[in-house]
Amino acid sequence: MRRMRCYQVNEFGGSIEPAEIELPPLRGAQVRLRVIAAGLCHSDVHICEGHYDLGGGRKITFADRIKFPRVLGHEVSGEIVELGPEARGVAIGDVCLVCSWIGCGECEQCAQGLENLCLKPQFVGVNRDGGFAEFVDVPHPDYLIDLKGLDPVAAAPMVCSGLTTYSALKKFGPLAGRRPVVIIGAGGLGLIAIAIARMLDAAGVVVVELDAAKRQAALDAGALAAIAPGDGATDGIRQAVGGSVWAVLDLVGSGATAQLAVDVLDKTGKLVVVGLFGGAVELPVPMLPLKVLTIQGSYTGSPAELRDFVALAHAKGLPSAPLDRRPLSAAPVALRDLKEGRVVGRVILQP
Ligand SMILES: [Zn+2]
Ligand SMILES: [Zn+2]
Structure with missing residues (x-):
């Protein structure tokens, strides 16, 4: 079985640590991408800490939502390298943005297309493994947006910060x-x-x-x-x-x-x-x-909004914002820099 390098969070209050894990065979409509770029987000800092501070000593905990070990990274672009037996409508070699906001498909929010507000989310890089890795798997081609020539490195932050x-x-x-x-x-x-x-x-x-x-x-x-x-x-x-x-x-x-x-x-x-x-x-x-x-x-945005946003980028160009490109191996240092306010622009990790 093939293996890959990745960075995982193993406990709250810690950092992210290197690991080498097995790539399982793809099932159903799953799609595997070779990660090209993965943006580092402030919520990655919050996930590592294990909570959001609401002020007045109140906190929202991630304890019931994150299972360890977890590969973080929810702003991901990549090239399709493998298709599950039932994956249709995409092809090996397509360069895509991963729409990380995957819902349960059953709750009221999902029924309205607001999977980003799902009550039982399956978000990439939060509730399932993400892009601080050499490869990332998505459950269905519906969560891939073909970049059709847009720069996959500059486009990655569109998924969350954008x-x-x-x-x-x-x-x-x-x-x-x-x-x-x-x-x-x-x-x-x-x-x-x-x-x-x-x-x-x-x-x-x-x-x-x-x-x-x-x-x-x-x-x-x-x-x-x-x-x-x-x-x-x-x-x-x-x-x-x-x-x-x-x-x-x-x-x-x-x-x-x-x-x-x-x-x-x-x-x-x-x-x-x-x-x-x-x-x-x-x-x-x-x-x-x-x-x-x-x-x-406002909390992230819906898959439909992400598609509209990518269409707007095709018409007007990608949103230009400073990027701080670093190798994937710099992930723990980059996370600490972000936490301590030493980052200007968006950190992009590249395997
Ligand atoms: Zn984010
Ligand atoms: Zn749902």
Whole structure:
């Protein structure tokens, strides 16, 4: 039986460790891909830690969702190298994006096509083995999107960071002809959000970010302005937006960032929260009707949205965001760098 190199998480609170595991024979409609690129995501850090911090000492645990050992990596592109006996509609040599958001196919969310919100998820790199490996198996060709010439390395982050920001920005409705969108956080997600807002014809993006180097990266990526939070931030944001603030995308998701968003939004404003940093917000309830505020969460995106997003990339080009390419063997160091905030742009691991 063939074997492959991979990186696994073996316990919560640890890191990811090298392993060599057997490649089982493919069954049914399974498809095997040689991994070309796998993006490293903040949720990989959370999975290794074993929880999301909700603030006030409350946590969401991964204990009931992750079985060890698990190969992480849910932003994966690869070349098809092997087909199960019932796999149809794809061919050896096709270069594809793996749609990692695989649901149970039975719950109410799945019935609506929202497999990313499935109650019994089977996500690649979370609930089943992912792409920090030489090969990755997907259960059915339906979860593969042919890249048809798009660069598979630059395309890999579309699956999570790209789709997450795409789906979040779509929740504001059409961006064209409106004032710039405010985006809090200029990490990997923030920089890709600037590019996707441009693909969606936004007038521009105003970034709020604590870290000076990341503010500069946001400006380099085309942000209209990059503002430090703190005293005077709300005035600075209003000035940069050029009027009332209607759309804030919070990619950090801390108590402080959500509070800033609620404070700065004007009448009929909308806050979309994606970040999972943790914390709580104090919201005077009458502000909801008086300002007609909308607060909405967004969690990755659906398989259909990923297909729409890839189609948009064919029309307008891939979202340009800085990539930090590293060999697969650098996975543990890269994970630590991401956890400690030493990464600008998106880390891509390549076997
Ligand atoms: Zn992710
Ligand atoms: Zn489901």
